[in-house]
Every structure is written in C-alpha cells, then in structure tokens.
Amino acid sequence: MPFDLKEYLKSRQEWCNEYIARYVDMRCDDSFALLRDAMNYSLFAGGKRVRPILAMGACRACGGREKDALPFGVALEMVHTFSLIHDDLPSMDDDDYRRGKPSNHKIYGEAHAILAGDALLAEAFRMLACPDLYPPVTPEAGLEIMREVAEATGVTGMVGGQSLDLISENKPIVEDRLYLMHLCKTARFIACSTVTGAIAAGAEKAKIEAMRQYGLEIGLAFQIVDDCLNAVGDEKVMGKATGSDAERGKATYPALYGVEKSREIARGHVDKAVEALADFADKAEILRAIALYIIERDR
Amino acid sequence: MPFDLKEYLKSRQEWCNEYIARYVDMRCDDSFALLRDAMNYSLFAGGKRVRPILAMGACRACGGREKDALPFGVALEMVHTFSLIHDDLPSMDDDDYRRGKPSNHKIYGEAHAILAGDALLAEAFRMLACPDLYPPVTPEAGLEIMREVAEATGVTGMVGGQSLDLISENKPIVEDRLYLMHLCKTARFIACSTVTGAIAAGAEKAKIEAMRQYGLEIGLAFQIVDDCLNAVGDEKVMGKATGSDAERGKATYPALYGVEKSREIARGHVDKAVEALADFADKAEILRAIALYIIERDR
Numbered sequence: 001m002p003f004d005l006k007e008y009l010k011s012r013q014e015w016c017n018e019y020i021a022r023y024v025d026m027r028c029d030d031s032f033a034l035l036r037d038a039m040n041y042s043l044f045a046g047g048k049r050v051r052p053i054l055a056m057g058a059c060r061a062c063g064g065r066e067k068d069a070l071p072f073g074v075a076l077e078m079v080h081t082f083s084l085i086h087d088d089l090p091s092m093d094d095d096d097y098r099r100g101k102p103s104n105h106k107i108y109g110e111a112h113a114i115l116a117g118d119a120l121l122a123e124a125f126r127m128l129a130c131p132d133l134y135p136p137v138t139p140e141a142g143l144e145i146m147r148e149v150a151e152a153t154g155v156t157g158m159v160g161g162q163s164l165d166l167i168s169e170n171k172p173i174v175e176d177r178l179y180l181m182h183l184c185k186t187a188r189f190i191a192c193s194t195v196t197g198a199i200a201a202g203a204e205k206a207k208i209e210a211m212r213q214y215g216l217e218i219g220l221a222f223q224i225v226d227d228c229l230n231a232v233g234d235e236k237v238m239g240k241a242t243g244s245d246a247e248r249g250k251a252t253y254p255a256l257y258g259v260e261k262s263r264e265i266a267r268g269h270v271d272k273a274v275e276a277l278a279d280f281a282d283k284a285e286i287l288r289a290i291a292l293y294i295i296e297r298d299r
Numbered sequence: 300m301p302f303d304l305k306e307y308l309k310s311r312q313e314w315c316n317e318y319i320a321r322y323v324d325m326r327c328d329d330s331f332a333l334l335r336d337a338m339n340y341s342l343f344a345g346g347k348r349v350r351p352i353l354a355m356g357a358c359r360a361c362g363g364r365e366k367d368a369l370p371f372g373v374a375l376e377m378v379h380t381f382s383l384i385h386d387d388l389p390s391m392d393d394d395d396y397r398r399g400k401p402s403n404h405k406i407y408g409e410a411h412a413i414l415a416g417d418a419l420l421a422e423a424f425r426m427l428a429c430p431d432l433y434p435p436v437t438p439e440a441g442l443e444i445m446r447e448v449a450e451a452t453g454v455t456g457m458v459g460g461q462s463l464d465l466i467s468e469n470k471p472i473v474e475d476r477l478y479l480m481h482l483c484k485t486a487r488f489i490a491c492s493t494v495t496g497a498i499a500a501g502a503e504k505a506k507i508e509a510m511r512q513y514g515l516e517i518g519l520a521f522q523i524v525d526d527c528l529n530a531v532g533d534e535k536v537m538g539k540a541t542g543s544d545a546e547r548g549k550a551t552y553p554a555l556y557g558v559e560k561s562r563e564i565a566r567g568h569v570d571k572a573v574e575a576l577a578d579f580a581d582k583a584e585i586l587r588a589i590a591l592y593i594i595e596r597d598r
Contacts, residue, residue: 027454031479035454035462086417091409110390111465114413118385118420119458125424126449129442139438143428146445150425155326155334159418163334166410180330 005289009048012056012066016049019074027123038108038116039123042081046099050290051076054190055197057286058211061277064201068136071127072145072196078124079149080189083158085117092162095244121153141199148199152192161185170249173256181251186226187219194287210276214287217273222294224266227252228259263295270295304588308347311355311365315348318373326422337407337415338422341380345398349589350375353489354496356585357510360576363500367435370426371444371495377423378448379488382457384416391465394543420452436499444495451491460484469548472555480550485525486518493586509575513586516572521593523565526551527558562594569594 020043028036052073059069088095088103089110095103105113128146137145151157161184168177194215198208230245231254245252253262273291277284319342327335351372358368387394387402388409394402404412427445436444450456460483467476493514497507529544530553544551552561572590576583 031476032454032459032462034466035459082417086413089410089413091413111388112462114385114388114390115458115462115465117417118381119453119462121417121420122449122453122456122458126446126453129445129449131442131446134442139442143430143433143438143441146428147425147430150421150428154418154421154425155331157421159414159421160331160334163331163411163414163418166414167333177330 003285003289005286005293008286009053012053013049015067015070016052016074016077017044019070020044020077023074023123023127027126034108034112035115035119038104038112039081039120041107042085042104042116043078043120045101047077047081049073049077051080051190051193054193054215054287054290055200057284057290058194058197058215059201060197061280061284061287062198062201062203062207062211063283064197064203065136069197069200071130071133072137072200073193075124075127076149076189076193076196078120078127079153079158082117082120082124083153083162083189085113085120087162089113092166093244093248124149137200138202141202145196145199148192148195152189157184157188157192158186165250168251171251173251175256178251178253178256182220182223183216186223187216190219190222191215207279210279213276214273214291217269217276218291218294221266221269221273221291224253224262224269225295225297227254228262228266231255232259266295302584302588304585304592307585308352311352312348314366314369315351315373315376316343318369319343319376322373322422322426326425333407333411334414334418337403337411338380338419340406341384341403341415342377342419344400346376346380348372348376350379350489350492353492353514353586353589354499356583356589357493357496357514358500359496360579360583360586361497361500361502361506361510362582363496363502364435368496368499370429370432371436371499372492374423374426375448375488375492375495377419377426378452378457381416381419381423382452382461382488384412384419386461388412391461392543392547423448437501440498440501444498447491447494447498451488456483456487456491457485464549467550470550472550474555477550477552477555481519481522482515485522486515489518489521490514506578509578512575513572513590516568516575517590517593520565520568520572520590523552523561523568524594524596526553527561527565529553531558565594 055073056066194211198211354372355365493510497510
C-alpha cells in the first residue's frame, strides 16, 4: 500500500488536537474563562499542526517513537499560535482575517489577544518542562530543546524576524536582509521543530544537524511560497486577503524577483531539504512527502 | 558592624545590571538594533532588581552561593520587565509613564513595545536553559525552575492576573477574586523568585516550601502597598501618576477596605513572611530586612 500523506496528517492532527485541548483545559479553570477562550479560539482556528508533525516525523526518522515528540511538538504549536496572534495585531500587520476567520483581536479585543499570545508562550515553556516527559527524554535533552525553542522564538527567531519585517516596510529591499528575515521569522522555527524531534529521539549530533538543515531549507521554501500565495493566491482558498504584502510595501521574494523566479528558488530549497535526508533512507519518507507538499500547496 | 541593606542592595543591583547588559549585547547584533534598544530601554529604566535579589537571598538562606542564583534571578527580571511593558500598553492599563520615564510604547511605538516584551520573555527562558548554568545546578533542578517560572508567568501567573485585572474594572469588587488577582499578578512571581533561589541551592522540599510561603506573603504585601501608594502616594517620589486605579475603577484593596485597613492587612502578611523564615536563623537576615523594607517603602 503506498504511503497516504493526507491520511497520515489527519491522524497526527487529531493527536495534536486532543493533547492541546486536554492541556488548556487542565491549566485554565473558569476564573480564566475569557483568557482560555481567547487561547482556544486561535489554537483551534484550523492550524495544520505542521510543526508538531515535523517534530514527530523527525523523531521517527531518527529511530524514536513519534509519541515521545508529541508534547514537545504541541509546545511548538502553542508558540507558533502566539506569534500568529501578535503578528495580526493592528499595530503589527493589522490583519482582520486568518484562515477565513476573524483574527483573535477582532473577537477578543487587543488586550486579550496580547494576553492570549503571552499566555501561550509561557504555557508552551511550562509544557516543555513537565516532569512526565522525562524520561524517555533526558533532562539534559529537555534543556537543549528548551534552548532551541527559545532561540527560534526570541531575538534570533520569530520575534526578531517580525521586527525586521516591520522596519523593512516601504524601504528598498536588500537581498541579505530579506534572507535574514525569512531565516528568523520562519526557517529557524521550522528547523527547531525537526531538531526537537531529533533530540527527543536521543539522536547523535550529525543526525540532529541533518534535521536542522532539512528544516531550514523547507522553512525558507515555506516562506517564499507563502509570499507568492499572498501575491497571486486565490483569496477563497486562502481564507484571507491576498495582495496585502504589496499594498504595505513589504519586503518579499516576489517583490524582489517576481513570482516565477521566486518559485524556482523555493524549489531549490526543497531539493536541498530532500538531499539532507539522504542518510535516513525509508525512515524519512514522511519528511520527504512533507517537503514536496510545501511547494505544491495552494494555501 | 550592623547589616546595611541599602549598600547590599546597591552592590547586588550592580551584579544584575552587568549580567543583563552583557547578555542582551551577546544576543542582539546590529541587525536587531531597534529591538535591542527597546529591550534595553525598559531593562535599564530604574528597576530595583527585587526579584533577582530575592532569588540570591533565598539561595544564600538555603546554604547556596548567591552567584549560582544570579542568572536565574536575572531571567526573572527579564520576565518581570516583559510584563511591565505589556501592562502599560494603550489597550491594557494605558500608562504613559513608569518610574518617571515615558513608557516603552511612547518611545518605540506599540509594535516594538509588544515585540520587546515578547523577546524578553523568550530570551528569559533561553537564559534559564543555558548550559553554563549546569552544574552547579542540576538539569533536573533547571527544569523544575523552568516550570516554576512558566507557571508564575502564564495562566496561573502574571498573564492570568492581568486578565483578571482587566475584566474586574468597573465591576463590584469581590474579595475572593481580588485575592486571586493579587496572587496571580504579583505574589506567585515573587514566590517564584525565592523558590528559584532555593532550588538553585539544592534545598530540600521543606525549605523550598518555606521560601514559597515567605515569597507569597511578601508578594501579597507588596501589591497591597502598591495599591495604597497609587491611592495616596506622592507623584514626585513615585515617578508616575497616582489616583489612576480609582479613575479606572480598578479592583484594589484600598477601594475595598480603605488605605488604613489595607496597610494593616499588608503588615499582617509581612509578619507571616518573617515567621516563615524561623528555621533559617541568621542566614535569612537579608530576606527579613527586605520584608520590612516592602512595607516601609514610599515608591
């Protein structure tokens, strides 16, 4: 039977959804109902759970059990959700819709959108430190994962990337800076997902670094495809307005190279990602399929 | 020679300031100049470094070396600074001044104020996971500290407390909720500071819990005194507008009990805090002095 990526993704999305729902419920009693609702609204707004699925896929590729990487992956999904909520705020990208639904602040107001993001970030680190995750993962490996997640989130990660994004608006696009922005904003956090999975599997250094390489390459491809979809995608399929990057004078690959050339660059990154998986043979089947899916997606 | 709290605090504040400056500099190259400046602006806006000093004091009381708790304490100061920046935002408490200086968003704009807060939170967790802190602290203890910090920050901590604060505005004050709000917003994070110091010292469970008790009590006292100062303090000494809580219909102890009765409640908490230190003899001298300082301060 050939490998069915769609079925696989669906089943792993369900694992994630169950874990997230149980965790939020456990942490928020009714005193925090509004904050809980604001968190849940964005956590269950149709996310594809790409980051936890990558963490589990990398764990499997490195000889570990997928479920050992699940809580770590879910923590990454919480951090990712934090970044989406804050990025959409009026003072940031001012996006009213995400995945076809009103943005968090359109429903819960700016204050609670900011707080929901803050809570998701703090709770993600709490999850990473939960004692029932150790063993099978060693405490040393836990601290290593924590550091990877923090670096891919803070100044050298999504937050720093968002800062670069904002200060680049309506300025001439410099290729080096655009690359750094994509690295910080997207690629390092995607790489952090696969690295986390590898560390959770107890992988040796070389394998962890191969997983980082794979993650960085698909992360760069992912962001370029995202920018292309913003430029020429179908609003109905995307569930949000397209053309907003150009309107805001955002620094993007399509703005610098045009859509065709940008897609070609993205394909180059996917090829490199697949090369990084050479030593993992059949065990990396899922990661290979995901790399191809990234380039072919229409939303 | 009697113990000179003022001199002691000054010397420990210098330890903290040096550590913070070095860390931010190490993490932010010039590509992130604006984000770095926004972080540094609030990190060096006159904070008294209460939380790291409490962590070091608790570490010493439990037989550890103060410097072993310094990086953990500095991480707490970064989380505290994150919460101040976000609390001041227009959609939250809308405070234009803090400690006599314009709030972060008045200088760097809302977007970068939000990002500076986000970066400080993520970078604090990175600091807690730095390998050069382990040993002397064990990785297990590191994860325990991480969990304490995350819980005192997220839903059951400062973020949840700020949510309760906002939804309580202009509503009848209910004593239970006010207590829960102070617990989340202030006391748990202060307690987290002393607990962190105790864990860093390798203290046994009973000592850790005594440090938690001390921290909770001075934390509750601290917040009540804060509310009293907002109600009747001297604006010139405080460096910010007073009377703003009453204007915004905030739930506070003075609003519920009046200033005199509130100060009495605060004194009760300080007494309990000092009781919790009974088994630590001379080693807790600093913590005793800090407990008394909290009730006597005028800003």
